[in-house]
Amino acid sequence: MSESGNTPLRDTLAPEFFEAMRAYYAGRPVLVAGADGLLGLNTTLALNSLGADVSVLTRRENSIAAQHAAQVIFGDFENSIIIQKAIAGQSVVFDCVGSISAAESMENASTTFRRECQAHIAFFDACATVDPSPIVVFPSTRLVYGTPKSLPVDEAHPLAPTSNYGLAKLTVERFLELAHHNHGLRSRVFRLSNPYAPQRQIEQCPYNIISRFALAIARGEQVKIFGDGKQLRDYVHVRDVVNSFLASGADERSNHVVFNLGGPEPISIRDAVQILVDSVNGQEPEYVDWPELSLKIETGDYYSKLEKLHSDYELPPFVSPKIGLRELILGYEQQEEGDKTIYAR
Numbered sequence: 001m002s003e004s005g006n007t008p009l010r011d012t013l014a015p016e017f018f019e020a021m022r023a024y025y026a027g028r029p030v031l032v033a034g035a036d037g038l039l040g041l042n043t044t045l046a047l048n049s050l051g052a053d054v055s056v057l058t059r060r061e062n063s064i065a066a067q068h069a070a071q072v073i074f075g076d077f078e079n080s081i082i083i084q085k086a087i088a089g090q091s092v093v094f095d096c097v098g099s100i101s102a103a104e105s106m107e108n109a110s111t112t113f114r115r116e117c118q119a120h121i122a123f124f125d126a127c128a129t130v131d132p133s134p135i136v137v138f139p140s141t142r143l144v145y146g147t148p149k150s151l152p153v154d155e156a157h158p159l160a161p162t163s164n165y166g167l168a169k170l171t172v173e174r175f176l177e178l179a180h181h182n183h184g185l186r187s188r189v190f191r192l193s194n195p196y197a198p199q200r201q202i203e204q205c206p207y208n209i210i211s212r213f214a215l216a217i218a219r220g221e222q223v224k225i226f227g228d229g230k231q232l233r234d235y236v237h238v239r240d241v242v243n244s245f246l247a248s249g250a251d252e253r254s255n256h257v258v259f260n261l262g263g264p265e266p267i268s269i270r271d272a273v274q275i276l277v278d279s280v281n282g283q284e285p286e287y288v289d290w291p292e293l294s295l296k297i298e299t300g301d302y303y304s305k306l307e308k309l310h311s312d313y314e315l316p317p318f319v320s321p322k323i324g325l326r327e328l329i330l331g332y333e334q335q336e337e338g339d340k341t342i343y344a345r
Contacts, residue, residue: 014316024250026051031090033057034097035065092249093134116168128183135186142193144170152305163297180256188248193262197238198331217282218332226290229270234262234303237319247313262304264318275325
């Protein structure tokens with residue numbers, strides 16, 4: 001599915017899943033906050049394809065998401081008046097707001113906690129106290145685990161973040177757990193690993209490293225890999241992320257639940273980059289020493305155990321990294337050649 005919406009959602013999903021999601025979301029009032037980021041925009045496009053009554057909250061005046069929404073609220077996520085307006089009457093709220101990378105979070109702790117913790121807590125407090133309260137879907141991060149003690153990582157793994165970013169996300173998770181206990185707020189938390197898809201304005205995006213690599217390689221540039229690149233990751237296609245969001249938002253059980261959400265199989269960073277290079281006959285990467293700050297927050301091998309997620313929801317098969325990463329760079333290559341409609345979901 002592209003940002004222009006020229007590929008219908010039903011053409012990319014198992015028919016049974018699409019129909020089940022459409023039966024739930026068609027005509028339903030939903031809010032996507034942070035609607036112009038990678039996760040927010042793709043969630044907005046999916047909800048629009050399902051016939052939902054979509055409202056979006058965005059700060060971008062040239063919002064792409066606004067073109068696919070019934071209601072647009074322009075403003076700052078940290079403005080309480082705007083938040084109250086945005087959540088009123090919503091059945092499901094997807095909080096996709098985020099702007100700081102793990103490395104950036106170490107440079108300014110106070111800014112990190114204001115943006116990635118305080119603002120989200122205020123938002124969810126408003127969700128918990130409005131009547132009726134919505135189901136909330138929150139993308140957290142696999143960085144709440146820190147360095148894995150065992151692999152694959154399941155939801156019971158000890159929580160020991162090594163960055164301010166991971167700590168901020170964990171604090172929001174704890175608040176959602178408390179809001180469920182005190183107010184009955186229904187929340188679905190996803191500890192997200194390495195999502196990818198072509199996206200506009202990727203140069204301004206401090207995270208989504210594999211997508212940044214893909215764009216650089218598509219432009220004929222050489223990318224730099226820290227260390228030997230042998231550390232494992234479970235890159236997850238944004239299709240699979242959005243499908244998981246949709247399924248959890250349609251889950252009306254009165255609970256607070258946490259899921260790991262990563263790709264279907266681990267792959268080393270160097271092998272992932274090699275797929276990108278081979279797909280377009282690009283330049284081979286350069287291997288360089290780790291920057292001191294990046295090395296401090298590096299967690300080593302990581303890949304998720306997805307048993308809990310697949311036990312709770314019948315999701316379409318996840319996209320393999322070989323297929324998804326090739327799709328990723330070919331999307332960017334077409335973009336560079338002038339086809340501005342190619343932004344795969």
